[in-house]
Amino acid sequence: MLALPRKISTPIFGYALFSVILLALFSSLYISSHVVIHSVSSAAKRSQLTATSPQIKISAIGIPIRLRIPTLNIDAAIESVGLTPDGVMDIKKNQNNTAWYKFGPRPGNQGSAVIAGHYGWDHEKASVFTQLSKLQKGDALYVDSDTRVSVAFVVREMKRYKPDANAITVFNSSDGGSHLNLITCDGSWNEASKTYDNRLVVFTDRV
Numbered sequence: 001m002l003a004l005p006r007k008i009s010t011p012i013f014g015y016a017l018f019s020v021i022l023l024a025l026f027s028s029l030y031i032s033s034h035v036v037i038h039s040v041s042s043a044a045k046r047s048q049l050t051a052t053s054p055q056i057k058i059s060a061i062g063i064p065i066r067l068r069i070p071t072l073n074i075d076a077a078i079e080s081v082g083l084t085p086d087g088v089m090d091i092k093k094n095q096n097n098t099a100w101y102k103f104g105p106r107p108g109n110q111g112s113a114v115i116a117g118h119y120g121w122d123h124e125k126a127s128v129f130t131q132l133s134k135l136q137k138g139d140a141l142y143v144d145s146d147t148r149v150s151v152a153f154v155v156r157e158m159k160r161y162k163p164d165a166n167a168i169t170v171f172n173s174s175d176g177g178s179h180l181n182l183i184t185c186d187g188s189w190n191e192a193s194k195t196y197d198n199r200l201v202v203f204t205d206r207v
Contacts, residue, residue: 060147060149061107061108061109061145061147061149061151062106062146062147062148062149063080063106063145063146064078064080064106064107064113064115064143064144064145065077065078065144065145065146066078066143066144067115067141067142067143067144068141068142068143068144069135069139069141069142070140070141071134071135071136071139072134072135076096076097076098076117076128077096077097077098078097078098078099078100079092079098079099079100080100080102081099081100081101081102082103083103095118095122095125095127095128096127096128097117097128098115098116098117098128098129099115099116099117100113100114101113101114101115101116104171105178106145107143107145107151107153107178108143108145108149108151108206109178110176110177110178111172111173111178111179112171112172112173112179112180112181113178113179113180113181114170114171114180114181114182114183115180115181115182115183116129116182116183116184117129117132117183117184118130119132119184119185119186119196119200120185120196129182129184130184132182132186132200133158133186133200135155135158135202136155137155138154138155139154139155140152140153140154140155140207141153141155141180141182141204143180151178151206152206152207153204153205153206153207154204154205154207155202155203155204156203156204156205157202157203158200158202158203159200159201159203160186160187160199160200160201161198161201162197162198162199163195163197163199167199170201177205177206178205178206179203179204179205179206180204181201181202181203181204182201182202182204183199183200183201184199184200185198185199185200186198186199
């Protein structure tokens with residue numbers, strides 16, 4: 001299921017929150033508590049990265065530190081985040097950065113890695129994933145790691161979910177491939193529930 005976020009600033013500044021409550025799913029994500037993916041803050045330096053190929057060992061893929069989406073002019077820091085004592089992902093407030101769920105696969109390794117980012121406007125500035133819906137099938141994106149390896153992905157499809165939808169396919173895959181799924185909020189702000197009415201997921205595959 002998709003969890004409903006609480007709003008902590010203005011109605012145009014939302015959060016990408018997903019909560020998966022099926023125990024079978026969590027075991028495949030290396031944990032057994034409920035998971036929420038949220039946008040985060042931090043910065044990381046990038047230099048002289050080498051594009052990966054199928055021959056590169058998965059052990060060479062390090063911790064992701066930067067997400068680049070050329071078609072959207074996104075070049076954003078990635079912070080590795082885990083869970084709070086309440087069993088949800090630690091919530092950061094920087095609208096410019098993204099969050100990788102560190103208890104799932106690293107982007108480029110087998111399985112479905114997940115990166116989330118803020119949606120909306122704050123202080124007249126767009127958050128990192130505000131334009132995410134403009135991606136199209138075949139668009140490329142890149143994840144740079146701390147081992148100077150850059151992994152390329154292409155967009156396969158986009159889906160919108162209601163907050164109470166089943167999101168198993170967002171966090172889990174069984175096809176043996178390497179996937180990266182980007183998550184943000186979407187739609188209209190619902191003042192009663194203090195959240196946006198949709199969640200946008202961009203499904204991508206490693207190339």
